[in-house]
Structures are given as structure tokens and as C-alpha cells.
Amino acid sequence: MRRAVPATFALALVAGACVAPAATAEGRQIEALYTAFLVIAALVALVVFGLATFAIVRYRFVPRAAGIEPRQVHGNNLVEVIWTAVPLLIVGGLFAGSLAVLARTEARSAEPVVEIQVEAFRWGWTFSYPDEGVQVSGFGNPGPEIVVPIDRPVRLSLTSADVAHSWFVPRFLFKRDAIPGRTNTFEITVEEPGTYRGQCAEFCGIGHSQMPFGVRAVSEDEYRAWLEQASGDQG
């Protein structure tokens, strides 16, 4: 029983908290980094749980040890240096990995194929394609849906009309805040065609959970066709 509990913890850590497979190029990098973190996390957890369980099982008081005082060890410089240095090396490695992925998520291509301006409001979204003169706006369920081409960098510029919101698509493993008075720009490259549900992730009042949106990723041709139809509707 006592050993079962820590074992369960370790298993939960290794198996648990799986993200859905990423649909963007950037998201795939984040997913890979997360997997690496989970492996290291499981190893660290195994070491700590292993040592703790060893201590509990091996050094538990037994009656025949009554009256015998354990050796009064006050410390050991060597092991203390080891468990300072090894974690330092580990976080150094994790930092290097994080920097590499950041370089990708923060990268801006010279000429993005699609530019979309996003304005969040209580409680919905307005998406504009300034070059194409298309605007999609809506609130409530299912909310507005935008269409983007696959395998092309899409640049989104994000701001808010009122309070802070956050543009979050779980399948992209990515979110960014929409903050009044600021414009946040980021790029995504969807690699897998499909429709992805997005939602607000920054608490913005009573409609916070009721402002989803959709991102439909399609082939270049379908995207062109959609643009034509949409601009025709609005023209």
C-alpha cells in the first residue's frame, strides 16, 4: 500500500496530462518540448519518490531499535554540491530547449501570405482581412469562423475593444492576450486541414465562457474561393 501510492503518482505523471496532437508547425514544436519536459519530470519524480519511499521503508522505527540513537549526521558537502549542481544542469538544458522553441514561436516571416486583424470584445470576436476587404464578426455559440490556408504563415494582430481577453486555440497549443491599447502580433502555420475550436482564456466577465470562435484550415484553392465568396457577400 505504502509503495503503491508513490507508484501511482509516478504513473499519473508519466501517463497523465497529454495534450491533443498539435495542428500547427509552431504547436508541434511546443508539443515536442512538452514531451521532453514530461520525460525529465518523470525521472525527477522517480528519484524523489524513490528516495522518500526508500527512507520510509528502510528506516521506519522497529521495536528492536528502541533506545538506539541514529548517527547524528549534520550534512555532507559532497552530496549537497551534487544536488545543487545536477538540478542546475537540468534547468540549464530545459532553458536551452525553451529558447529554441521560443525562437520559432516568436519568429515573423518576411512576407506572410495572410494577415488577419483580430479585435476581441465582450463577448465575441471581429476578424478582418484588410488586404482582401473581408470581415467576419460574431458572438455567442458557435461564434465567428475564419478560414486560413494550410502550410502558409498566417499573421494575426490582436487587440481588444474593452477588457483583456485571450485568443486560445487548444489544438494549436497557443494563446495570446488581447489587451486594450496594445497590438500583439504572432504567426501560425496550420499543417493539418480541419476546423479548430477557439475560445477566450482571460477572464472578461459573465460572458467569458460564451465566446468561442472557429478556425477552418483549408487548401489554398478553397481559401481563395472562400475569400471571393465572402468579399462578394460583403461587397
Added chain:
Amino acid sequence: MRRLLALVGVTSPTEARFFQVVAVLAAGGAIVYWFVSYETAGTALLGGFTLASGLIGLLLADAGTDWRASAASTRDPDRPLLDERGRLPSPTLAPFAVGVGASIAATSLVFGPAPLLVGALPLAWGALDWLHRSRAEMAALDDGEEGQ
């Protein structure tokens, strides 16, 4: 010279060195932060942290002989225990009156001047009573401990 050494932490007691070490680490953080971000709010906050902890560290290191003497005496395990029974304050309603009075008064920021009038009374009474008692105790202490 000794004073200078104390100020830079070489000979200052652990109590002062604690704040000095914190200030040095905070200063390092503030400088690095400024040069990686050029962000003013965070740099100002870290700078404030550095200045405040550094100031406390310097004041403690420079507090003079009183501090040193008391620091030395805590190192002597055979010094008799100071009996502080007579020095403990007697029960008093003053902190309660000040705390509750000030809190009621503070709600004036929300409800307009009425709570200020309600809170001012216990606040004033508590503050005066507090001052009065501490003065009396200080006087008694001066009389009683001339020799020390």
C-alpha cells in the same frame, strides 16, 4: 576603517549581512532585467527592492556600538536570561480601537464621509491612550534602570 568594513559587509553582524546580501542579489537582478527588457515598471520595482534592502543593511551595519554589544552578548550562552516580566505591556483596548476605528474610517473611500465620523472616535481614543501608556512606561523605565 572598521566602520567602512562593516558597511561593505566584511565585519558586519549576520543580521546586517542578511540584508546586504539580499540587496546585492537584487541589484544584480535589476541590472540584468533592465538590459534584457528596457522595461521601466519592473526595473523600478526591482530598483526599489534593491534600495530598500540595501538601506536597511547599511543602517544595521552602521548602528554603532549598541548593536555590536548586543550582538556579542547573544553569543554568550551563559549570560543569564533577562526577566522581562515587568516589561510586558498590560492588557489594553487601544490596538483594538485603533484597528477597528481606522478600518471603519477607511470605508469612507467607498461610502462618503459618514464612516469617517464613526471611525474617528475609537481611532482617536485608542491612539491617545496608546501614546499615554507608552510615555508612562518610558518614564518608569528611565527611573527604574538608571544603573544599567
Added chain:
Amino acid sequence: MSASAGLGAPLLVWLTTTDHKRIGILYGVAAFGFFLLGGLLALVMRLELSAPGLQVVDVQTYDQSFTMHGTIMMLLFGTPMVAAFANYFVPLQVGAADMVFPRLNALSFWLFLSGGLIVLSGYLVQGGPADVGWTGYAPLSELPYSTTTGTDLWIVGLALTGVASILGAINFVATIYTRRAPGLSMFRLPMFCWTILVTSLLILFAFPAVTTALALLLLDRRFGATFFVAAEGGDPILWQHLFWFFGHPEVYILALPFFGILSEVIPVFSRKPLFGYRLMVLATILIGVLSMGVWAHHMFTTGAISLPFFTLSSFLIAVPTGIKIFNWLATMIGGRLTFPTPMLFATGFIYLFTIGGITGVIVASAPLDFHFQDTYFVVAHLHNVLVGGSLMGIFAGLYFWFPKITGRALGERLGKAHFWLWTVGFIVTFLPQYQLGAEGMPRRYADYPAELGWTTLNGVSTIGSGLLGLGVLAFLVNVALTLRRPPDQPADPWGGNALEWWTSSPPPAHNFESLPPIRSNRPVYDARRAAEGGGRSGTAGPP
């Protein structure tokens, strides 16, 4: 304190007291009262989330519930609980008769209690209490978006509790610095005192930031200022900087003291000194200073901060935290371990807090946080640290020191039931939330669509929260039953190390009739050895 009849006399004793032990008890009882309220709010939220749709409360009530739950647990329960332990045990552990400023100490408590009640008084005004989240992000907390007077009361009340915390911190530093017993040098201080010293440092330098933020917000809301209004030249990001410059150290204000309690409990029940005392002191200071430089890891998704700086500084804090965990394990290894309830909670802390620490490293990585920020992963992580960490530490401390405070030991059977309910309840409640967050369920949602597949895990989590509630119930019954018995505990029921175990249980008003010579950081252990002629330590362990 005469045994006069009537209700007025005992009430007056508590209202007029300046005794650090009584003030500590006042803090503890008041904080625990707030805890029960915050816990009830949590249960209401868990019930609401157990299935899609709105069944229990409406959205506005839900929003107010998580606002008040967070505010209460962080600032009206956690922080004052630290003050409760520190008030009672810092003077005892340094061998002093009281704090340096006993009346200021009483003032701190009354300011905290009145401030807390002002925050709660939002329930009495039209519009109800604050509905802006405990983080109060501007501009959502500005008047056009949060119209209830409850939000103004929240601001005023929190500012008052902040002042109370700052006054308390000054008092703790001054007491540790100037009231130590003969022979008690800084490097012989019990680890609990060191953690309180560093915690006080954090309070001194972090609370002014949030007090400033609250003052600016009140100016915006009531007096037409525009500090956080972007359209008028204000900056919403400034609120986040000021809030988190306080908010992250606050997390360590709620962690370090309980690290300190673990460093007291584990050596006693391992019959060994704390492993690597000086490194532990250094790790405490490093955690404290680093915690002042990680605040914007809460702002990774704002696009307004240096991502590498805050990723690295947040990673680095894992190193001194790891040192602490390994030093506790090294204290246990080679010891003679017994597991009465305080040690059970301490051991449970090591397991559960480790998970929280590891997931903390995950969300500290900016690119990973792009996914996990504001999802249930973060909710699970922070409750992992606070429930699996701080609260386990609080209960370890309560079971450990209850005999000292009341002269009565809490029952072991109910204590063990409490521990297992709490541990299993924690796992069932919060581990599913990691998965929900990984699947993208955002926090602060009163409702979620059925088709996203979040229903089962939410149901499991709600069941777990019921177990946590039962655990607290077991604790309350235990306290009630124990307090009915006459006091019977000796000065040192566990075979303790620090000075609080030298004086009677409970201690007299002036704390000490005498003190043992202090030549190490375990004076009571030394005295026990000397009394036994330096031979085998025969101190009876707990049954």
C-alpha cells in the same frame, strides 16, 4: 486573567490582549474561519462544474465565488495563518517573553480582521462582492465593467490587510534580530525562524506594490483617474506588473514558512539533526530573492515582457527548492522514523509538493505556458503547491504544535483519517485537472459545452473535493473532542529540538522560567542528552 463569571470578561481578555500567544491563537482561529468559508465556496464551484450547464449558481455568483475563494484563501487564510504560527512560535523559539512591539502586534491582528470583514461585507451590498477574480485585472476591475460596490470594498479591505501584514513583518524581523536568548546566534536559529525572517522580507518589499496598485485602482474607480485605462493614456499592463510583483512573492510567503515547519517536524521524527542546515538557510534566502524576480511568468501571453528572462529566473528557483527536498530526504535517510500525524503530513508534503514543483517548471517555460496559461493545468499546479504543499504544512504544524498551544494532543485515529482523506482527496481532485488543462479547458469558466469531453474528469474532480471536505470535517471533530479533555501534555511530548519545547505546555504568560544553555541549533536536544549523561537517547518517541 481572573476566572470571573459572565461572557464579558473572557471577551475582554481577547480584545485587550497583547500576548503574542493569544494573538497567534486569534490569528489562527480567524484565519481558519475564513478557510472554512473559502472551502465552502470551492465546493459550490466544484458542484457547478460537475456537469455541463448551470445547475447550482448563475454565472455572476460563480464569478464572485472564485473571486472570493481566491482572495480568502490567499490573503485572509494563507497569509494570516503564517502570522498565526509566527506569532505563537517565533518568540518561543528565540527564547523571548514576547514580540518586540506587543501592542503593534495586536493592532496588526485587528487591522487584518477588520480588513477581512470589509472584503466579505461585499456580500451585504447591492450587486454583491467583487467579481473581478482575485487578481483583479484592470481594466475588467474598472468601474464600467465591475459596477458593484463590493469591488470597492474588496480594494479597501485588502489594502488594510496589506498594512496589517507589513506591520507584522516589521515586528517579526525586529523580534528575531533583537530578542534572541543568550547564545542563540543567527546560525543557531531554528529553520522556522529563518523562513519567517525571509518571509517577512518578502512581505516588506512585495506588499507595497499591491497596496499601490489597489490605491491607483480606487483612484480610477472613485476619483476619475485613468491609471489603467488605455483609451485615456493609462496602461493595463502596469496593473499586471504591480499585482504580480506582489503576487508571486505572495506564493512564497505561503510556502517558505511551511518549508520551515517541515524542517522542524522531520528532524524530530527522524531523531536526527536537519541535514545541511547552512545550505538550507542559503536556499531559503535564494528562494526569497529569486521569488522577487519571477513575477512576469504570469504574463508570458501578454506579449509585453522579456520571455527568456522570466523563463530562466523561474527555472532557477527550482534549484534551491530541490535542495530543500533533498535535504529533508537526507534527514530521513539513516534516521529512526516514526509516523504520528504531523510526520504523516510532512511526508505527504514531500510527495505532493514535488509534483507541484515539477509542473511549476513546466509552466515556467514560456513556450509551454503559451498552451497552459489560464487553463486548468495552471489551476491544478497552483492548488498542487498550495493544497498539496502549504496546507499539508499547515496541518503538519497544527498537529505538531497543538500540544504546546493547548496542552492537549490531537487524536491520532482521526488525525490519520484526516491525512488519508486529504491525500486521496487531493489526488482525486487535482490530478484530473492537469489533464483538463492539457486538453485546453480554460479556468474561470462557469460552464463548458458537453461535446468537448470534459464532463467525466470534472465529475471525478468534484468527488475528490468532497473527500477534502470530509478531511477538514475530521480535523474539526478532532479539535472539538480534544479540547473537551483536560490538558495532560508534558513540556516536550515529541522529543523536540527548539526552545518552545523547553517551557510548559501551554507556556506561562511570560513564556520561560529558565532557559537551557544554547550551544547549537538544538538546545533542547542538547539539554536532554546532558540530563541523560550524554549516553543513549532514551526519549520516548510518540506511541
